[in-house]
Amino acid sequence: MRQTDRTAGKRRxxxxxxxxxxxxxxxxxxxxxxxxxxxxxxxxxxIERAIQDLGYxxxxxxASIRTDLTHMIGFLVPTFDEFHARMLEYLAISVRQTGRALxxxxxxxxxxxxxxxxxxxxxxxxxxxxxxxxxxVYDRVxxxxxxxxxxxxxxxDVRGLAADRVMVENHRASYRLISHLIDLGHTRIGMLTGDPxxxxxxxxxxxxxxxxxxxxxxxxxSLAVRGNWRMDGGYEATKRLMSxxxxxxxxxxxxxxxxxxxxxxxxxxxxxxxxxISLASFDDVAIFRLYEAGITAVAQPVASIAETITDxxxxxxxxxxxxxTRSVVxxxxxxxxxxxxxxx
Amino acid sequence: MRQTDRTAGKRRxxxxxxxxxxxxxxxxxxxxxxxxxxxxxxxxxxIERAIQDLGYxxxxxxASIRTDLTHMIGFLVPTFDEFHARMLEYLAISVRQTGRALxxxxxxxxxxxxxxxxxxxxxxxxxxxxxxxxxxVYDRVxxxxxxxxxxxxxxxDVRGLAADRVMVENHRASYRLISHLIDLGHTRIGMLTGDPxxxxxxxxxxxxxxxxxxxxxxxxxSLAVRGNWRMDGGYEATKRLMSxxxxxxxxxxxxxxxxxxxxxxxxxxxxxxxxxISLASFDDVAIFRLYEAGITAVAQPVASIAETITDxxxxxxxxxxxxxTRSVVxxxxxxxxxxxxxxx
DNA sequence: TTGTATGCGTTATCAG
DNA sequence: CTGATAACGCATACAA
Numbered sequence: 001m002r003q004t005d006r007t008a009g010k011r012r013x014x015x016x017x018x019x020x021x022x023x024x025x026x027x028x029x030x031x032x033x034x035x036x037x038x039x040x041x042x043x044x045x046x047i048e049r050a051i052q053d054l055g056y057x058x059x060x061x062x063a064s065i066r067t068d069l070t071h072m073i074g075f076l077v078p079t080f081d082e083f084h085a086r087m088l089e090y091l092a093i094s095v096r097q098t099g100r101a102l103x104x105x106x107x108x109x110x111x112x113x114x115x116x117x118x119x120x121x122x123x124x125x126x127x128x129x130x131x132x133x134x135x136x137v138y139d140r141v142x143x144x145x146x147x148x149x150x151x152x153x154x155x156x157d158v159r160g161l162a163a164d165r166v167m168v169e170n171h172r173a174s175y176r177l178i179s180h181l182i183d184l185g186h187t188r189i190g191m192l193t194g195d196p197x198x199x200x201x202x203x204x205x206x207x208x209x210x211x212x213x214x215x216x217x218x219x220x221x222s223l224a225v226r227g228n229w230r231m232d233g234g235y236e237a238t239k240r241l242m243s244x245x246x247x248x249x250x251x252x253x254x255x256x257x258x259x260x261x262x263x264x265x266x267x268x269x270x271x272x273x274x275x276x277i278s279l280a281s282f283d284d285v286a287i288f289r290l291y292e293a294g295i296t297a298v299a300q301p302v303a304s305i306a307e308t309i310t311d312x313x314x315x316x317x318x319x320x321x322x323x324x325t326r327s328v329v330x331x332x333x334x335x336x337x338x339x340x341x342x343x344x
Numbered sequence: 345m346r347q348t349d350r351t352a353g354k355r356r357x358x359x360x361x362x363x364x365x366x367x368x369x370x371x372x373x374x375x376x377x378x379x380x381x382x383x384x385x386x387x388x389x390x391i392e393r394a395i396q397d398l399g400y401x402x403x404x405x406x407a408s409i410r411t412d413l414t415h416m417i418g419f420l421v422p423t424f425d426e427f428h429a430r431m432l433e434y435l436a437i438s439v440r441q442t443g444r445a446l447x448x449x450x451x452x453x454x455x456x457x458x459x460x461x462x463x464x465x466x467x468x469x470x471x472x473x474x475x476x477x478x479x480x481v482y483d484r485v486x487x488x489x490x491x492x493x494x495x496x497x498x499x500x501d502v503r504g505l506a507a508d509r510v511m512v513e514n515h516r517a518s519y520r521l522i523s524h525l526i527d528l529g530h531t532r533i534g535m536l537t538g539d540p541x542x543x544x545x546x547x548x549x550x551x552x553x554x555x556x557x558x559x560x561x562x563x564x565x566s567l568a569v570r571g572n573w574r575m576d577g578g579y580e581a582t583k584r585l586m587s588x589x590x591x592x593x594x595x596x597x598x599x600x601x602x603x604x605x606x607x608x609x610x611x612x613x614x615x616x617x618x619x620x621i622s623l624a625s626f627d628d629v630a631i632f633r634l635y636e637a638g639i640t641a642v643a644q645p646v647a648s649i650a651e652t653i654t655d656x657x658x659x660x661x662x663x664x665x666x667x668x669t670r671s672v673v674x675x676x677x678x679x680x681x682x683x684x685x686x687x688x
Numbered sequence: 689t690t691g692t693a694t695g696c697g698t699t700a701t702c703a704g
Numbered sequence: 705c706t707g708a709t710a711a712c713g714c715a716t717a718c719a720a
Contacts, residue, residue, distance in 0.1 A: 062713035085429035406697035
């Protein structure tokens with residue numbers, strides 16, 4: 001019996017041929033059964049019994065080499081911080097409901113790893129690729145697109161590529177938040193910016209600057225300190241900001257990780273929020289509601305982002321292919337809490 | 345040319361045969377080149393040029409049907425909360441360094457989804473499966489094991505299965521933490537327990553009870569309230585605890601999510617930590633260091649867990665197969681902070 | 689509806 | 705080291 005064959009310790013399972021033999025039907029019939037087509041009742045029962053007896057499991061790889069469909073979606077992210085983890089959770093669930101799963105790769109900001117990941121996805125023939133855009137990948141992603149692999153960028157865009165996009169209104173959200181700080185009387189507002197190679201970093205910074213300008217406040221370049229999206233970057237940037245001759249009265253962090261770094265420095269150095277300084281951040285997290293008087297934050301519509309991605313995915317994977325690329329931009333909520341207060 | 349053929353909108357890329365033809369060598373030679381075997385220099389150059397010109401990409405699925413190796417590791421979790429997200433990050437990175445990637449599935453606690461996931465992994469022929477154990481899966485996982493798919497449980501165990509395990513000392517960590525609370529003078533200590541279907545939930549509770557008993561404190565069942573690992577469960581459980589005739593003076597949460605729920609209820613109801621009540625939690629998170637006077641927590645060695653899993657994975661995937669299953673138990677750190685104080 | 693036969697892209701065997 | 709060719713497990717066009 002095939003079932004008990006062993007080759008170098010790796011056992012090969014029963015195949016569709018074994019099932020056909022045991023059920024006494026043709027392989028084509030078994031294949032059609034497996035794909036949900038209508039089968040004569042008696043045959044179906046025999047096939048089901050054979051599958052049961054043999055412990056048969058369809059080999060998706062073998063099928064995919066014929067159909068060019070793997071039912072796997074590539075998911076490429078720089079890290080699994082709070083934002084990406086939530087994205088993954090929602091995306092994994094909504095994608096699962098379409099019968100697919102995510103092949104995840106975490107590149108940690110290393111361009112070589114990004115290239116490696118893209119090669120891996122190409123070799124695995126993922127049906128589509130969802131990724132947080134990063135500048136250096138233009139050529140390699142373009143290559144995938146030419147190989148007919150649909151790409152969906154989220155969070156960060158890469159301009160000029162024939163890909164779908166699901167973004168949030170970074171500029172506008174920053175603008176609104178900073179405007180609120182100005183309303184509260186702040187004029188020296190510091191910002192912990194993300195990596196300027198990321199479109200979201202650029203847009204969040206631009207929104208900040210525009211809000212200042214529109215209210216007649218000159219933009220002081222020393223008030224926008226470059227972070228790295230991470231806690232340590234936020235810590236260092238805050239330190240620099242607070243070491244200025246005339247330090248800011250409010251700080252806006254471009255993401256959660258850097259906000260934690262800021263809180264860390266402020267705490268270590270005895271600065272109290274919001275009495276000594278106001279603080280606001282992109283990305284809303286459960287704990288922000290509870291932290292002291294609450295942290296004012298920009299809430300990204302993570303669930304909507306994931307749903308939209310899945311919708312586009314399904315469309316791309318079922319429609320006759322082709323069709324213009326879509327670019328969806330979702331709104332964010334500004335959640336006002338106690339960490340931002342009126343200045344006297 | 346093959347390259348420009350289109351079938352129903354899906355383009356088929358160049359194959360190894362095309363490469364062989366263009367490079368004027370045999371397919372076997374190309375295959376050997378792709379697999380890093382030694383090739384005559386002139387041939388190698390011709391092959392490389394052909395691959396470049398054709399934009400050839402190896403089809404991993406086709407290879408896997410011969411080799412029975414997909415280079416994919418299944419990763420099955422209930423949620424992507426803080427703990428699992430960190431696990432994923434570390435695991436994705438260490439697994440990547442072995443040339444593999446993770447096929448992730450999130451079941452949200454639904455047994456049907458778990459079954460679905462297991463079927464999916466089996467069909468995809470993942471090289472191995474890493475999962476957070478959950479009681480109801482015994483039979484289906486056993487089935488996978490009989491199909492020679494190595495299983496590695498982490499976080500939660502399922503007894504009696506021929507699988508590898510990487511766990512932490514849940515019992516001992518709880519025990520130590522509760523002992524500390526007793527040292528501080530607490531005798532009525534509440535616990536927000538996890539789901540009793542999870543081994544970690546059982547062990548953390550058992551450690552709590554044992555610590556009490558060893559110090560001569562009678563275990564009051566009403567003080568251990570069942571949560572669900574999530575924030576809402578922690579909120580409700582805390583509410584119940586604090587509505588007791590004689591409420592606890594300290595609360596221990598079995599994970600981060602429920603601790604946030606507890607903080608939420610306490611804040612809403614004007615109870616201050618640690619003045620009105622002490623609080624400690626399993627799972628250490630960056631913000632715990634900063635939250636008010638700091639939250640006392642059990643820090644799981646997430647990086648070590650991921651590394652250990654990867655080591656076992658590599659071993660299972662390279663060794664002649666067979667060999668006794670391994671069961672690794674890692675230690676946790678108890679991080680004492682301001683949220684637990686001496687009671688008068 | 690069913691059976692047959694061919695093809696999918698690789699790897700592996702074995703003779704050169 | 706290379707070439708030719710038989711698997712691998714499944715889907716599908718075609719004829720019945």
